[in-house]
Amino acid sequence: MSNHTTSFILKTLQSILPTNKKQGFLPLHEPYLSGNTLKYVKDCVESGWVSYLGSYVDKFENQLAEYVGTKHAVVVTSGTSALHLALKVCDVKDGDEVLIPALSFVATANSVSYCNATPHFIDIAENTLGIDSKKLDNYLSKSTENKNGFCINSKTRKKISAIIAMHCFGHPVDMNPLVEVAKKYNIQIIEDGAQSLGSKYKGKNLGTYGKISTLSFNGNKIITTGGGGALLTNDNSLAKHAKHLSTVAKSSKGVGYFHDEIGYNYRMPNINAALGCAQLEQLPYFLEKKRNLANRYKEAFVNIKGVKFFSECDFAESNYWLNTLILDNPNDASNLIKITNDVGIMTRPAWTLIPDLPMYKDCPSADLSTARNLCSRIVNIPSSVVLGESE
Numbered sequence: 001m002s003n004h005t006t007s008f009i010l011k012t013l014q015s016i017l018p019t020n021k022k023q024g025f026l027p028l029h030e031p032y033l034s035g036n037t038l039k040y041v042k043d044c045v046e047s048g049w050v051s052y053l054g055s056y057v058d059k060f061e062n063q064l065a066e067y068v069g070t071k072h073a074v075v076v077t078s079g080t081s082a083l084h085l086a087l088k089v090c091d092v093k094d095g096d097e098v099l100i101p102a103l104s105f106v107a108t109a110n111s112v113s114y115c116n117a118t119p120h121f122i123d124i125a126e127n128t129l130g131i132d133s134k135k136l137d138n139y140l141s142k143s144t145e146n147k148n149g150f151c152i153n154s155k156t157r158k159k160i161s162a163i164i165a166m167h168c169f170g171h172p173v174d175m176n177p178l179v180e181v182a183k184k185y186n187i188q189i190i191e192d193g194a195q196s197l198g199s200k201y202k203g204k205n206l207g208t209y210g211k212i213s214t215l216s217f218n219g220n221k222i223i224t225t226g227g228g229g230a231l232l233t234n235d236n237s238l239a240k241h242a243k244h245l246s247t248v249a250k251s252s253k254g255v256g257y258f259h260d261e262i263g264y265n266y267r268m269p270n271i272n273a274a275l276g277c278a279q280l281e282q283l284p285y286f287l288e289k290k291r292n293l294a295n296r297y298k299e300a301f302v303n304i305k306g307v308k309f310f311s312e313c314d315f316a317e318s319n320y321w322l323n324t325l326i327l328d329n330p331n332d333a334s335n336l337i338k339i340t341n342d343v344g345i346m347t348r349p350a351w352t353l354i355p356d357l358p359m360y361k362d363c364p365s366a367d368l369s370t371a372r373n374l375c376s377r378i379v380n381i382p383s384s385v386v387l388g389e390s391e
């Protein structure tokens with residue numbers, strides 16, 4: 001029965017995906033480098049402005065802020081460094097706890113650890129794969145108390161100072177109820193939008209719901225700068241502080257070297273920002289082609305037993321960064337991953353839940369039944385822009 005299910009899913013994938021594979025296999029997500037990419041990079045090389053100074057950094061920051069609809073964007077070396085700085089400028093301190101979904105890329109937790117704070121794991125909702133606000137509210141009402149306006153973990157006596165909402169595979173977290181819960185317990189929201197540039201919630205771009213949000217431009221994300229990331233915010237002082245910390249906290253007064261706090265070398269080089277400008281120009285095209293591909297997957301899997309194509313909710317417009325199948329049976333999921341990779345169709349399981357990683361196994365955690373139930377049944381399937389180009 002099981003073998004029947006997975007071989008049928010494989011056949012369905014093969015009916016959608018091209019048979020001629022350039023490198024002998026179909027990658028899960030490959031960058032699409034066309035448009036003005038070469039022109040802008042050539043400009044950097046010819047002018048010599050390849051490093052930390054140059055016009056593309058400012059241009060990319062302005063264009064990002066304009067695209068997402070925030071007042072400010074600060075570009076940095078990675079999505080991870082963006083998260084680290086976001087927590088820093090939101091004043092997450094030594095000994096604090098930060099709520100994060102158990103299902104995320106490990107960087108979400110690592111950034112918390114870099115601040116000497118502790119990740120505190122919470123469950124996800126089946127319809128979004130992101131934080132389940134109702135469950136969170138229930139959990140916080142039972143396991144925390146309010147002390148001088150702060151949310152304190154009753155067991156550890158530590159302050160819960162922030163919550164990171166990660167928009168999984170590009171699918172928006174149900175933000176309105178989350179914003180309500182965060183208000184109720186006085187916890188600030190940081191959006192980890194590494195996977196969700198271009199996605200909307202109730203018609204408004206993600207990245208505008210939190211106090212601050214972050215992006216990643218790693219090679220496998222919807223747009224890439226080779227490596228890179230950004231912080232987005234409407235708050236002038238947070239943006240200014242993030243920029244300051246990312247540039248080794250060098251005081252702008254005079255020509256000498258004076259640094260007024262411990263900063264970081266997290267600036268994005270101009271040559272990476274040049275790539276970013278070219279990529280951002282093409283984002284509307286990427287979104288269109290990704291939606292094409294998602295629609296074809298959705299149609300193809302609609303009547304197939306044992307598997308569901310993961311679709312956006314009514315309140316959401318997903319960028320469909322990584323297309324996702326959810327199988328009824330975990331054994332089918334691992335079997336499917338094996339047989340697809342064997343024939344050169346790259347598929348991947350979801351991340352191991354972060355609390356199951358050795359360095360995070362003793363961190364505080366809510367009930368994670370939905371995350372546990374789903375994570376072994378998720379299979380990510382090829383999602384490159386180029387695959388959405390063929391009709």
Ligand SMILES: *Cc1c(COP(=O)(O)O)cnc(C)c1O
Nearest residue numbers: 078079080105107194216217218
């Ligand atoms: C990719 C990713 C990051 C980290 O971004 P890098 O640019 O690789 O450092 C953080 N969080 C999530 C959810 C990601 O997918």
